[in-house]
Amino acid sequence: MKEKIIKNAAELFITLGFKSVTMDDIANHMGISKKTIYSHFSNKTELVKEATLCVFHEITCGIRCIRELNKNPIEELYEIKKFAMLHLKNEKVSPQYQLQKYYPEIFNTLKEKQYENMHECTLQNLERGVALGLYRDNLDIEFVSRIYFIGVRGIKDDTLFPTQRFPKAELMEDYLEYHLRGIVTPEGLKTLNKFIKQQSNE
Template sequence: MTTETNTKVRIRQKAEELFMKYGIRSVSMDDIANALGMSKKTIYQYFVDKDELVTAVVEADVQDMQGDCIKILEGSKDAIHEIFLTIDRLLEQFRNMNPMLIYDLEKFHIRGYQKFMDHKNKFLLQVIRKNLERGLAEGLYRDDLNADLVARFRLESMMIPFNIDLFPPTKFSMADVSKEIMELYVHGLVSQKGYKLIVKYKEERLKQANHDTLSGKTK
């Protein structure tokens, strides 16, 4: 990686860190420059304006999210395990995410928002559909499911944790809301065989959490 490329990546990563924590609108180019210990002029050598920087952050995030989805699919034992691994990844992401992020993106950075929506409505919809097909083939999901309807429902339910009117951040954490929604979703999908796997994976996670607590580990 050249020095120039390295600097551009550093700027993008620092911007992402600040956007995730404080939201996009409340973070200025001055804030990013100060956090990096460089001049704003230097940032403008790599990004024409804040909008271009936001778009670059979204593009990198989308690439990472798609890579995560592929790794989760490859590392999962079955369709239900895939959902539990997805829950783990979402909790990791949402613990440090400002719920205003999507609102700021839609309101002030339409290019970035369109890229995110394209990822959501095409890539993520396919991921959900494939999981439903997998679960049906494995006999873990109810065979009377309307897969197309359920996939669209799941796609839109992903956005609920960002609704700050419904779940104000002072009362609810995005991670908790997302976990509850995902667990309700998977419980609604499963056959009797699938329900047994839910119980199994939950027990495994509880044992691991207890082990981590006893050994002094924190997640």
Template sequence: MEVRERILKAAEELFMKFGIRSVTMDEIASELGISKKTIYLHFEDKDAIVHEVATIIMACDQIESNRIYEIAENPIDEVFREIEMFKNHAAALNPVVVYDLKKYYPKTWQLFQQHKQTIFLELAKRNLKEGIEQGLYRSEINIEILSRLRIEEIDFTFDQSIFPHEKFNQFDVQKAFIDHFLRGIVTERGLEIYHKYTKTAQN
């Protein structure tokens, strides 16, 4: 593996485990068994590492979301598969990462917001549109409004002022949001399918 890639991989693992702000360049260097000077040969500063790590994660998430879309049986199945992906991310993610990103790395946070308002939003719109076409979601729902509500719930999950990580598990919060969201838009047929997937997920 190239040195640059090793730096990014080590930094991502440390960020996810301890949060972004608390991880120093010295700690990244120590984790890799290289000098801090070597890191600076590849990256101008920690901000640059954070930005590239975030860019890679978002690109990987987009690829995974597209893969899920291709293999999902229907839009409700797609949502359940996305929940499983979120579960895997949440298990490896220190909740303070989102707080650190928002407060101390505005450039990267803005990149995430742009990604959310374009890529994530289009994914949410597509899911709602196809759910209506397949008779799983109510035809009268407002796609423009509900797609935005859905993606804003992602940030809401990690809001420490509302759901402090000492008291709430982020995956449980997201599951509750999804349950509330889907029950509000499904048809009777959609609800039957939703119950089927819910039972499967619990087994």
């Protein structure tokens, strides 16, 4: 039951927001009593922590599976972006902003975990891209990987990029293209243009 509560709560938090969803909402959604939830979690903060870690682990596992396919590094980034956006339901309510505002400790813990995971993933992607001649060989990959992380985090800031003006799916699409255009070789650009064309046709 505990796992079911975590999964249902995570879905509601991502869809409706961490602040908006109450323990009553979760109980009603699941058709159980609030008492049942409190038998597993002492308070909402504890449930929020478990739910965010659950989503993080699911996304991490999904990204690992994509990486194990050893796709072209540019295709790999597009596949990861597609998977993450699908999993986060395009973040229509900016859950990251609510998490940062109302649960700062959980937010900071999650941010550290995301950085560790994304840093390793991006470094390997950059190294493979350089080795295959798709990314420029004069890149400082440590610098590029950190800048990429900052950008991915930054575009989720609803005060800088309000959803009404910058829909999350389009924003991530634009940022990924921006990132790749700065690092690709002429050969890599051919591959990138192919994916840009595919995206516009979907």
